[in-house]
Amino acid sequence: MKEEWNNITVGILLLLLAVVVYFLVIPSQVYQMGESGLSPRFFPQATTIAIGVCSFFLIMSNFKKLKKNNKELKFHFSLVDRRDLKVLVAVGALFMFVFIFEKLGFLVASIATLIPLIRFFGEKRYLLNISISVGVSAFVFYFFEHALKIVLH
Amino acid sequence: MLIDLVHGFGAIMTFQNIAAIFVGVIFGTGLGALPGLTATMGIALVIPLTYTLSPITAFSMLLGAYKGGTYGGSIPAILINTPGTPAAAATFLDGFPMAQKGEAGRAMAMALWASIIGDIFGTLALIFCSVWISQFALKFGPTEYASLIIFSLTIVASVSGESLLKGIIMAAVGFLIAMVGLDPMMGTLRLTFNSIYLTNGFNLIVVMIGMFAVSEILMQASNIGSGENISYIPSAKARISWTDLKESFGTIIRGSIIGVIIGAIPGLGATPAAYMSYAEAKRTSKHPETFGKGEIKGVAATESANNATCSATMIPLLTLGVPGNVTAAVLLGGLMIHGLIPGPALFREHADVIYAIFAGLFVSGVVLFIVGTQAIKVFSLMTKIPQPILFPITLILCCVGTYGVNSSFFDVGVMGVFGLLGYFLRRHNFPLPPLLIAFILEPIGERAIRQTLSLSDGNLSIFFTRPISLFFLILAVIGILITKKYHVIDEE
Numbered sequence: 001m002k003e004e005w006n007n008i009t010v011g012i013l014l015l016l017l018a019v020v021v022y023f024l025v026i027p028s029q030v031y032q033m034g035e036s037g038l039s040p041r042f043f044p045q046a047t048t049i050a051i052g053v054c055s056f057f058l059i060m061s062n063f064k065k066l067k068k069n070n071k072e073l074k075f076h077f078s079l080v081d082r083r084d085l086k087v088l089v090a091v092g093a094l095f096m097f098v099f100i101f102e103k104l105g106f107l108v109a110s111i112a113t114l115i116p117l118i119r120f121f122g123e124k125r126y127l128l129n130i131s132i133s134v135g136v137s138a139f140v141f142y143f144f145e146h147a148l149k150i151v152l153h
Numbered sequence: 154m155l156i157d158l159v160h161g162f163g164a165i166m167t168f169q170n171i172a173a174i175f176v177g178v179i180f181g182t183g184l185g186a187l188p189g190l191t192a193t194m195g196i197a198l199v200i201p202l203t204y205t206l207s208p209i210t211a212f213s214m215l216l217g218a219y220k221g222g223t224y225g226g227s228i229p230a231i232l233i234n235t236p237g238t239p240a241a242a243a244t245f246l247d248g249f250p251m252a253q254k255g256e257a258g259r260a261m262a263m264a265l266w267a268s269i270i271g272d273i274f275g276t277l278a279l280i281f282c283s284v285w286i287s288q289f290a291l292k293f294g295p296t297e298y299a300s301l302i303i304f305s306l307t308i309v310a311s312v313s314g315e316s317l318l319k320g321i322i323m324a325a326v327g328f329l330i331a332m333v334g335l336d337p338m339m340g341t342l343r344l345t346f347n348s349i350y351l352t353n354g355f356n357l358i359v360v361m362i363g364m365f366a367v368s369e370i371l372m373q374a375s376n377i378g379s380g381e382n383i384s385y386i387p388s389a390k391a392r393i394s395w396t397d398l399k400e401s402f403g404t405i406i407r408g409s410i411i412g413v414i415i416g417a418i419p420g421l422g423a424t425p426a427a428y429m430s431y432a433e434a435k436r437t438s439k440h441p442e443t444f445g446k447g448e449i450k451g452v453a454a455t456e457s458a459n460n461a462t463c464s465a466t467m468i469p470l471l472t473l474g475v476p477g478n479v480t481a482a483v484l485l486g487g488l489m490i491h492g493l494i495p496g497p498a499l500f501r502e503h504a505d506v507i508y509a510i511f512a513g514l515f516v517s518g519v520v521l522f523i524v525g526t527q528a529i530k531v532f533s534l535m536t537k538i539p540q541p542i543l544f545p546i547t548l549i550l551c552c553v554g555t556y557g558v559n560s561s562f563f564d565v566g567v568m569g570v571f572g573l574l575g576y577f578l579r580r581h582n583f584p585l586p587p588l589l590i591a592f593i594l595e596p597i598g599e600r601a602i603r604q605t606l607s608l609s610d611g612n613l614s615i616f617f618t619r620p621i622s623l624f625f626l627i628l629a630v631i632g633i634l635i636t637k638k639y640h641v642i643d644e645e
Binding site for chain 1 (some may be wrong): 190194198318319321322325326328329332336338339341342343344345346367370371373374375376377539540541542544545546548549550552553556557560562565566569572573576580581582583599603606607
């Protein structure tokens with residue numbers, strides 16, 4: 001039952017996305033040149049219609065499955081749950097890395113990101129954590145800067 | 154021709170040439186194994202090293218880097234669900250599930266054998282059939298490209314997993330994402346939201362690393378403390394059995410043929426070849442339900458096809474002077490730097506160099522085997538690295554690799570966004586491969602379809618009146634019927 005409600009929720013989101021893209025985004029973001037099928041708008045519009053139609057079928061097919069299995073349909077909103085909060089920590093670390101990299105260079109950014117991330121993923125040995133963070137960062141920096149000639153500072 | 158080839162072997166078998174091939178293959182394999190760094194980048198970095206070398210030595214090193222890079226991309230695809238290069242974009246489908254079962258070494262060994270056999274097949278096609286294949290490739294116009302792309306889209310059904318509807322939705326989303334940037338016919342901006350960073354659309358490497366590598370790391374992050382971490386069982390043996398090779402041989406040969414045909418057609422490349430080979434292997438298998446769950450033939454199919462394209466890409470390059478993809482364009486630059494102008498005249502004026510390069514292609518296959526077997530042993534050790542250390546390091550490598558593409562922080566941010574999107578889709582059981590296939594095929598397909606309709610004044614019958622186009626459309630219909638039958642049987 002949970003999977004069906006997941007599919008319905010995502011289907012509704014995709015349908016809304018298709019409607020917004022078709023009626024709002026494409027008219028403002030894609031320049032219309034002529035009325036023929038060769039217009040730059042044709043393919044985005046056709047694709048958006050495909051997303052909308054398929055999402056509609058996804059919603060309907062999952063409602064059908066629910067009806068088959070349950071006499072009462074109780075809406076179960078299940079887009080996010082607790083474990084998604086942990087994901088936000090990892091994503092936050094990624095953007096923190098980019099921010100520090102831009103301001104202070106790769107080495108500082110890499111060490112400052114690796115140490116808390118390794119701890120977050122479950123490694124409790126601090127000495128090992130710090131040694132690996134510093135060692136890997138230095139190796140990657142040297143390899144990219146000197147072997148690949150990609151500037152990292 | 155055979156005598157010229159024997160002379161070519163005589164020319165290639167010097168210490169300098171063999172050493173150059175080793176350097177190229179080792180460098181290419183190492184680079185291909187790092188997500189974000191492609192075979193193309195490997196070749197571009199090796200070119201300056203070749204300035205003082207003879208044309209034969211120089212080109213042998215470049216080709217070694219190309220082959221090593223194409224194979225090397227399979228290593229992270231198998232070990233950490235992250236294709237190292239676009240060519241390995243299909244290898245993770247069965248390679249990673251094999252690693253999760255403790256068969257990472259077996260998967261990498263099959264990837265190596267399939268790569269070498271595919272590579273030898275491609276080289277033989279280049280040497281003996283290049284003229285005929287190039288004539289066939291010349292017959293490809295916009296109509297044929299459009300039909301081939303339509304046929305290629307039937308692959309979506311094979312990689313959609315349990316829900317074809319979700320696969321179609323993902324393919325449509327992939328199309329939409331690929332439309333960001335310049336319109337392929339009119340040159341006007343589309344869906345860029347006035348951002349100069351989006352003028353050229355999203356980079357394939359950035360999307361691929363975000364969707365697959367970063368989403369995998371986020372999946373692991375979400376399972377922290379829940380006891381549901383996806384396990385990475387340390388790899389046992391890093392070899393395949395004779396039975397594995399015998400049973401996969403038909404798949405490897407079919408993949409090699411597909412790789413040669415697709416590689417010889419300018420503009421397509423290794424990724425569509427790999428996916429097409431995978432889809433055909435699954436369609437023709439007696440047990441298609443095993444694909445996507447750690448089927449060794451899945452790895453064989455993708456790797457044989459993508460490595461067969463390496464030599465096949467040289468067919469239009471050497472015979473017509475037309476680089477088939479970005480990598481071939483870089484190789485073209487390498488040829489011209491050393492005074493070799495590709496085209497029909499090349500075979501007349503520099504036949505000795507050309508046949509030495511052909512011999513070098515065979516030798517680089519042997520070198521790839523030697524380097525690859527050692528690389529498997531080294532990279533298998535990665536399965537023993539504790540996950541709390543492996544994943545953060547992988548994330549940093551992904552960020553650096555992505556940054557290295559265009560030296561752009563915007564790309565790294567986009568990678569993060571696609572990572573989040575990929576995580577969200579995976580959590581809700583939406584398959585990602587159809588999105589990637591559609592993203593790769595959309596630019597070629599849209600341009601081809603619009604050019605075709607422009608040539609025919611909107612008349613669709615042009616697709617059915619040109620023989621090659623009709624052939625691919627018939628193949629597409631057959632493919633859909635077979636796949637539909639498989640989905641019906643699966644549901645029953």
